[in-house]
Amino acid sequence: MDKMPKWADVLLIPLLNLVLALVVSGLVVVLIGQDPFEAMAIMVRGAVGSTYGWGYTLYYATNFIFTGLAVAVAFHAQLFNIGGEGQAQLGSLGVALVCLFVPWPHWSLALAAAIAGGALFGAAWAAIPAYLQAKRGSHIVITTIMFNFIASALLVYLLISSLKAPGMAPETARFPEATRLPFAQDVFAAIGIDWSRSPLNVSFLVGLAACWLVWLLIWRTRLGYEIRAYGQSEPAARYAGISQVKIVMVTMLISGALAGLMGINAVMGEQQRLLQDNVLGAGFVGIAVSLMGRGHPVGVLLAAILFGALYQGGAELEFETSVPREMIVVIQALVILFTGALDNMVRDPVSRMFLRWGRRKPTPQPAGD
Amino acid sequence: MTALTKFLGAAATLALSAGAALAEPGLVIDLGGKFDKSFNESAYTGAQRWVEETGGDYMETELQSEAQREQTMRRMAERGANPVVVLGFANTSTLEKVAPDYPDTKFVIIDGVVEQPNVQSIIFSEHQGSYLVGMIAAMASETGTVSFVGGMDVPLIHKFACGYAQGAKAVNPDIEIVQNMTGTTPAAWNDPVKAGELTRAQIGQGSDVVFAAAGGSGVGVLQTAADEDILSIGVDSNQNYMHPGKVLTSMTKRVDNAVYNAFEMGEEIEPGINILGIQDDGVGYAVDEYNEELITDEMKSAVEEAMEGIASGEIEVHDYTSDDSCPVM
Numbered sequence: 178m179d180k181m182p183k184w185a186d187v188l189l190i191p192l193l194n195l196v197l198a199l200v201v202s203g204l205v206v207v208l209i210g211q212d213p214f215e216a217m218a219i220m221v222r223g224a225v226g227s228t229y230g231w232g233y234t235l236y237y238a239t240n241f242i243f244t245g246l247a248v249a250v251a252f253h254a255q256l257f258n259i260g261g262e263g264q265a266q267l268g269s270l271g272v273a274l275v276c277l278f279v280p281w282p283h284w285s286l287a288l289a290a291a292i293a294g295g296a297l298f299g300a301a302w303a304a305i306p307a308y309l310q311a312k313r314g315s316h317i318v319i320t321t322i323m324f325n326f327i328a329s330a331l332l333v334y335l336l337i338s339s340l341k342a343p344g345m346a347p348e349t350a351r352f353p354e355a356t357r358l359p360f361a362q363d364v365f366a367a368i369g370i371d372w373s374r375s376p377l378n379v380s381f382l383v384g385l386a387a388c389w390l391v392w393l394l395i396w397r398t399r400l401g402y403e404i405r406a407y408g409q410s411e412p413a414a415r416y417a418g419i420s421q422v423k424i425v426m427v428t429m430l431i432s433g434a435l436a437g438l439m440g441i442n443a444v445m446g447e448q449q450r451l452l453q454d455n456v457l458g459a460g461f462v463g464i465a466v467s468l469m470g471r472g473h474p475v476g477v478l479l480a481a482i483l484f485g486a487l488y489q490g491g492a493e494l495e496f497e498t499s500v501p502r503e504m505i506v507v508i509q510a511l512v513i514l515f516t517g518a519l520d521n522m523v524r525d526p527v528s529r530m531f532l533r534w535g536r537r538k539p540t541p542q543p544a545g546d
Numbered sequence: 547m548t549a550l551t552k553f554l555g556a557a558a559t560l561a562l563s564a565g566a567a568l569a570e571p572g573l574v575i576d577l578g579g580k581f582d583k584s585f586n587e588s589a590y591t592g593a594q595r596w597v598e599e600t601g602g603d604y605m606e607t608e609l610q611s612e613a614q615r616e617q618t619m620r621r622m623a624e625r626g627a628n629p630v631v632v633l634g635f636a637n638t639s640t641l642e643k644v645a646p647d648y649p650d651t652k653f654v655i656i657d658g659v660v661e662q663p664n665v666q667s668i669i670f671s672e673h674q675g676s677y678l679v680g681m682i683a684a685m686a687s688e689t690g691t692v693s694f695v696g697g698m699d700v701p702l703i704h705k706f707a708c709g710y711a712q713g714a715k716a717v718n719p720d721i722e723i724v725q726n727m728t729g730t731t732p733a734a735w736n737d738p739v740k741a742g743e744l745t746r747a748q749i750g751q752g753s754d755v756v757f758a759a760a761g762g763s764g765v766g767v768l769q770t771a772a773d774e775d776i777l778s779i780g781v782d783s784n785q786n787y788m789h790p791g792k793v794l795t796s797m798t799k800r801v802d803n804a805v806y807n808a809f810e811m812g813e814e815i816e817p818g819i820n821i822l823g824i825q826d827d828g829v830g831y832a833v834d835e836y837n838e839e840l841i842t843d844e845m846k847s848a849v850e851e852a853m854e855g856i857a858s859g860e861i862e863v864h865d866y867t868s869d870d871s872c873p874v875m
Contacts, residue, residue, distance in 0.1 A: 333731050336731075337699075342639070344635075344638060345638075346635060346638065346639065346700075347730065347732075351639070374647075376617070447616070448613060448616070452612050453612055453732070454613060457611055457613050457614075492617070492621075495607060496607050496625075502608050
């Protein structure tokens, strides 16, 4: 056996990373004089202990599904899209424009248009760094991260000038009632289940559909094959006649569009108006989600739910105990650090362990001579 | 499926009944944190004073981001907090949407107006308090130039600036007033570095008294003023102690009293608009052991006279937010 079995790669390592992160977080909680087990219990109960908790967990997870998929798609072509944050902000703007300026008769039409608007604006924001990478060789990491700042500044400018609603806060007017997406409690009430009020809405289903479509794209289409081939080896892909410009552009456009779709959940689903920081760092969490999910839509979905639970559990922890707000950010950051950045710290020893274990076992001899 | 349904239903009922049992007041602290040495801290102090004096308990939470206002407010109401006090005008549109969903819960919003049958809106006459410190500033200034550093560029902060300018002009009609805003977004409430740079620029233009109405950013203004050896004026909380002998006075806005009273009234709190001005001790100026040497008797008598004039209606201080303009700037 020359490498780790697949189950270890997709399950064992993320789990080990998570356990490590929780142990270190536990130590931090002990250091500030709180009971780590109680804190953990509050977080778990807050995130998945009630329909209220599930509602918020899955609402946050929906954000992370979109941004996680965005990073994952780009990563298949070895493009590191750090710009999910900015693309999601622009996507939110697209969603807001669609909802504010068109009188929609029904939410389903508004949703379809908002999907188009969010995807279009997100993709457009990714197109410029993609072009610079494809044609000019400017590194995508640098350009996308800079575009985050530009997006944020652009949004602030619009929110204090042309899009600003009367009043003092920098926000747009509320969207018309017809664009309100059905919430989980409405859907569950229709089939007779009592579900607490939460911002979980039909965008979650759009997120699941996006997972399936991304799987279809990457593993079942010719374009997906080209993207993966380009990601594995650029010279080989070029030798095989795959256009570098085309792959970089198309991959980044898809990636940006996915990030932009986050706007339908956050802006159209929950806030129903455009705020200045509606993305809530989901663009960056998407990177950790994608790394932890190993770039596979199923993995992204699971990791997104985990991070959603962390966000919601963290909010509950802040509410229930005197653990300060900053400490919750520290705990969330530790999980990101261990699952994303310090991945190799666990991966190397584990893969060596498997290597040794595999060698010690007698390898079956080929029959005959 | 049915088992799951029952379980979820039971969990939801449990969550609801757990919330309804106790009615403690709740306080949602706005962005910038409870130790901003200014607006939020004043509210926190009021809540703490209520705890000390009554031995009661209250729920408190700090906002983490703009987008979580609604979740936080609903969470408070669902946990049974009553009344729920929210701080800052930025909550206005969220509360307008949340309040009707909890008709049995009373809400109090400070610095904003929400017209709902279960909301009390508390507005301070900041222009009056600013007028007083404007007078003191003009009397203390030797260069004939005073300045103002605002937080976020919103009408509320112009209300401070305009009152300050009117007070200064009332003492010295020829006085120069330099005015800058730290930013145009809520981040401007917590950017002491930029606010400090603005102060330095104002000193370059000759200012020797600077009034900071900038939430957490004001810390940078007061620090720079102390470093550059000019006088500063604090806001909301009494900030005189921060740089003894360098802070001329503070325009106190008694958010602490407002929170205290709201907690004290509990569920009985009256809906409607509650305006707190000089006559209600809602706004004023601070004199304590840290600045008593800076405040001369002449200043004191002039300001006391003005306070009476404002209270009786003899002096009318223009409120910027009434028509979005300032007659003297």
